[in-house]
Amino acid sequence: MSERPRWDRIAGIVFDAVGTLIKPDPSVAAVYTAAARRQGVELEPEAVRARFHAHFQSDAVHGENGVLSTDEETERRRWRQIVVGVLPEIPEPESAFDELWEHFSRPESWRCFPDVAPALRALKLMGIELCVGSNFDGRLRGVVQGLPELASWVDSLVISSEVGYRKPHASFFRAACAHLGLPPEQVLCVGDDLENDVRGAIRAGLSGLVLDRGASGTLDLPQVANLTALVQSFSPWSVGRGPW
Numbered sequence: 619m620s621e622r623p624r625w626d627r628i629a630g631i632v633f634d635a636v637g638t639l640i641k642p643d644p645s646v647a648a649v650y651t652a653a654a655r656r657q658g659v660e661l662e663p664e665a666v667r668a669r670f671h672a673h674f675q676s677d678a679v680h681g682e683n684g685v686l687s688t689d690e691e692t693e694r695r696r697w698r699q700i701v702v703g704v705l706p707e708i709p710e711p712e713s714a715f716d717e718l719w720e721h722f723s724r725p726e727s728w729r730c731f732p733d734v735a736p737a738l739r740a741l742k743l744m745g746i747e748l749c750v751g752s753n754f755d756g757r758l759r760g761v762v763q764g765l766p767e768l769a770s771w772v773d774s775l776v777i778s779s780e781v782g783y784r785k786p787h788a789s790f791f792r793a794a795c796a797h798l799g800l801p802p803e804q805v806l807c808v809g810d811d812l813e814n815d816v817r818g819a820i821r822a823g824l825s826g827l828v829l830d831r832g833a834s835g836t837l838d839l840p841q842v843a844n845l846t847a848l849v850q851s852f853s854p855w856s857v858g859r860g861p862w
């Protein structure tokens with residue numbers, strides 16, 4: 619499982635979205651806390667953050683095709699359940715859900731990490747095909763279109779609710795390879811989630827790389843601390859890749 623990617627073979631990359639390329643700004647905890655406050659409920663942002671983390675991790679909502687299957691309606695159900703779980707005190711959970719759903723659909727609610735635009739540009743110039751592959755839902759299309767750092771460089775977007783299966787299901791990674799037009803052995807998946815982005819990708823025959831922005835360095839998986847390091851990993855192999 620800890621095998622390094624074969625950099626000379628990689629012709630396409632699937633990037634996870636949240637935590638890898640983008641993050642919510644303001645934070646999820648701040649946005650949920652404000653939504654509760656609008657309904658007269660005061661909560662500690664740190665408590666909200668811990669609740670969100672717990673409810674986001676619990677994967678109890680599935681589509682009609684079993685574990686890890688999904689579609690747009692399933693994702694709405696998932697997020698409704700998360701909102702109710704994180705903010706059980708509020709009197710009108712449905713209106714909070716509508717507000718929060720809308721909030722996170724807007725590009726201005728998200729920010730790219732500073733290393734994203736330079737890295738995507740450098741990888742594109744090396745001739746590497748770039749795909750965003752995410753367990754976000756259809757709202758991600760509008761978010762990506764509204765963030766120039768992504769819209770300028772990303773070739774394709776693969777979203778679990780459109781594929782029918784969430785990461786780490788092999789069907790998701792097969793769909794991503796199909797979008798890139800490449801066999802799995804030429805595709806690298808990069809993300810901040812060990813199971814969803816890396817172990818699942820490796821099981822499906824792709825290469826996997828953990829983006830560990832905290833740089834703990836203790837994983838038994840290939841990892842980088844930022845996207846600049848990812849670009850540098852390619853550099854010895856970049857000669858002859860680009861348009862020059």
Ligand SMILES: [Mg+2]
Binds near residue numbers: 634636638809810
């Ligand atoms: Mg992520």
